[in-house]
Structure formats: structure tokens, C-alpha cells
Amino acid sequence: MTEFRPDPAPDESLLDEEGPAIEIHGLRTAFGDHVIHDGLDLVVERGEVMGVVGGSGAGKSVLLNTIIGLRRPQAGTIKVFGQELDRASRRHWSQLEQSWGVLFQGGALFSNLTVRENVAAPMFEHTRMSRREAHELAELKIAMVGLRPEAAALKPAELSGGMKKRAGLARALALDPELLFLDEPTSGLDPIGAAAFDELIKDLADSLDLTVFMITHDLDSLYAITDRVAVLADKHVVATATVHELEKSDHPWIREYFQGPRGRTARQARMGEDA
Structure with a gap:
């Protein structure tokens, strides 16, 4: 559970407007005696x-869950927009939660809410928008991710897998975040x-x-x-580089991943598109 520091002065800048989006140093996470990460370092540029x-x-x-505060690490530091998470006040956390959006695997939509209500949920939590304003903005976000207007009134059970992904993405973008977790x-x-x-995310x-x-x-x-890929x-x-640089790696897992049959197929398909 996150422990909050005292709130900063009202005029104190909450988040760094320059520098990396994410900085992780010496991260250690574990489930009991089972260590997941040990000495993990990663920097994600804006x-x-x-x-x-x-x-x-x-x-x-x-x-991902550790970066967004759903898990506490055993050691190490995580900074998002210059703010060290373990030292964040409640105001900092509120600002951080508004600066990022998350698309969880499967969409993680509220099953009893419509798509419109799902997308509007972060607006009700973090802003003082009226119901009408939130729903109007939600409909704009729904259109932004390529869903038809009539999808706004549907429940998650009425959506295809692809539509659920897009609805979840619309909710992740509800507060105009700078950082998107997928x-x-x-x-x-x-x-x-x-x-x-993929094309939607790139656009x-x-x-x-977005970062x-x-x-x-x-x-x-x-x-x-992707601009770069981090390999866990x-x-x-163990490596952070472009996919083309990783193709030349001699690390056993990276070599098998990028130089195996699926890697060769993906590379050839991309070369064909660029030809």
C-alpha cells in the first residue's frame, strides 16, 4: 500500500516538464522468496x-503494475516525470494518475457500465465535469479510437474483442495523458x-x-x-535498443526471439512493406 508524504506548497511544481518520462534504478520485486526483478534499470525517454x-x-x-503503483517494490527507485513514487504526496499521485493512461490486457472494462460510462469514469474521479460534459467528451474519445457512435451505448459483453481493446484505449485516453501504458x-x-x-497506436x-x-x-x-525495445x-x-540492433545481439534469448522463424517472418514482412 502506498504511503503518502505531506502535500507540497500550493505553488510547488508537481511534475518535471523535462527529462525522461520514466526512470527506474535498482528495482527489486518479489513474491515471497521468488524474486522477479533484481537490479533492474530502465529509462524511457519522452x-x-x-x-x-x-x-x-x-x-x-x-x-508495469509496479510503475503505476499497484505493487510496491522491495528495493530501488521509480521516477515518473521526475517524481519519485515512494516520496509522492497525495497531490503528486493525483497529478501522476492524470498524466498516464493504462490499457490493461483484455480491456478491463466495468461490465455493468456502457462504453460511454466506462470512458467517462476517470473524468468523474479526477475532474469536476458535469455528467453531460463527461459523456460528450467520452463520445469524442470513442470516435478517436475508431469506434462507431452507437458503440457508446453498448455494454462490454456486447463488444467484440477488438472493440473491447478500442474501448479500453478510449478510457486510457480520457484525461489527455502524456504517458500511455499498454x-x-x-x-x-x-x-x-x-x-x-498498431496503426492506431502509432497515429x-x-x-x-504520447510516450x-x-x-x-x-x-x-x-x-x-516501436522506437526502442527493452528486453527482460x-x-x-539485459538490452535496450532498436529492433534492428537487437537482431544482431548474441544474448541467447534475444537471438532466439528475433532470429527464430517468427522473427524472420516479421522482419521479411516489414522489409516488404518498406520496399
Whole structure:
């Protein structure tokens, strides 16, 4: 559970407007005696799309949940927009939660709310908008992610898998965040749907000047939209580089991942598109 420091003075700047979006140093996380991360370091620069990959059990989702405060680390420091999370006051946390949006795997929509109500939920929590204003803005966000207007009145059970992803993305963008966290955004989508979702993320990142932290196992996504990729293995980040630089790595897991059959297929497909 997060412990809050006293609130800063009213005129104190809450978040750093320069420098990296995320800085992690010496992170250690564990479930009991089972250590997930040990000595993990990672810096995500503002405006970049950072892909995060790793084998099963490498702790990709644990890392995301730790960054956004859902888990407390055993050691190390995490800064988001210059604010060290363990030293954040309640006002800092409120500002941080408004500065980021999260698309959890599967969308994580409230099943008893419509899409419009799901997207408006962060507005009711963090702003003083009227119900009408929040719903109007929610409808704009719904259109922004490529959903038809009639989707606003549907419940999650009435949506396809791809529509749930887009609705979850609309909610993540509800407060105009600077930082977007995506957990396996294309999982469960067919190749055409996954490619369309990749293109949507790229367009939004470019047009809204977003920093994107994207956990994925989808090689096509890595080639299509990432600026750099962080590789989790051996309980820490073993490499941070572009996909083309990682293709030349001699680390066993990276070599198998990028130079195996699926990696070669994704690379060839990307080369064909660029030809």
C-alpha cells in the first residue's frame, strides 16, 4: 500500500516538464522468496514508443503494475516525470494518475457500465465535469479510437474483442495523458485487427505526442511502431535498443526471439512493406 508524504506548497511544481518520462534504478520485486526483478534499470525517454519483451515469467506485467503503483517494490527507485513514487504526496499521485493512461490486457472494462460510462469514469474521479460534459467528451474519445457512435451505448459483453481493446484505449485516453501504458494490446486479435490496432497506436502517439510503454509478444508490433525495445531476462533489463540492433545481439534469448522463424517472418514482412 502506498504511503503518502505531506502535500507540497500550493505553488510547488508537481511534475518535471523535462527529462525522461520514466526512470527506474535498482528495482527489486518479489513474491515471497521468488524474486522477479533484481537490479533492474530502465529509462524511457519522452515521446518514444518503448516496447517491453521477455519470456513467460520474466515479469513484464509485474513491472508495469509496479510503475503505476499497484505493487510496491522491495528495493530501488521509480521516477515518473521526475517524481519519485515512494516520496509522492497525495497531490503528486493525483497529478501522476492524470498524466498516464493504462490499457490493461483484455480491456478491463466495468461490465455493468456502457462504453460511454466506462470512458467517462476517470473524468468523474479526477475532474469536476458535469455528467453531460463527461459523456460528450467520452463520445469524442470513442470516435478517436475508431469506434462507431452507437458503440457508446453498448455494454462490454456486447463488444467484440477488438472493440473491447478500442474501448479500453478510449478510457486510457480520457484525461489527455502524456504517458500511455499498454499491456499486450494486440493479444487475441487476428492479424488484420492487430495491424489496424498498431496503426492506431502509432497515429495517436504521433498526433498527441504520447510516450508509450508497451508490453507485447507481437513481433509485428515491435517492427511496426516501436522506437526502442527493452528486453527482460535474468531478472533485469539485459538490452535496450532498436529492433534492428537487437537482431544482431548474441544474448541467447534475444537471438532466439528475433532470429527464430517468427522473427524472420516479421522482419521479411516489414522489409516488404518498406520496399
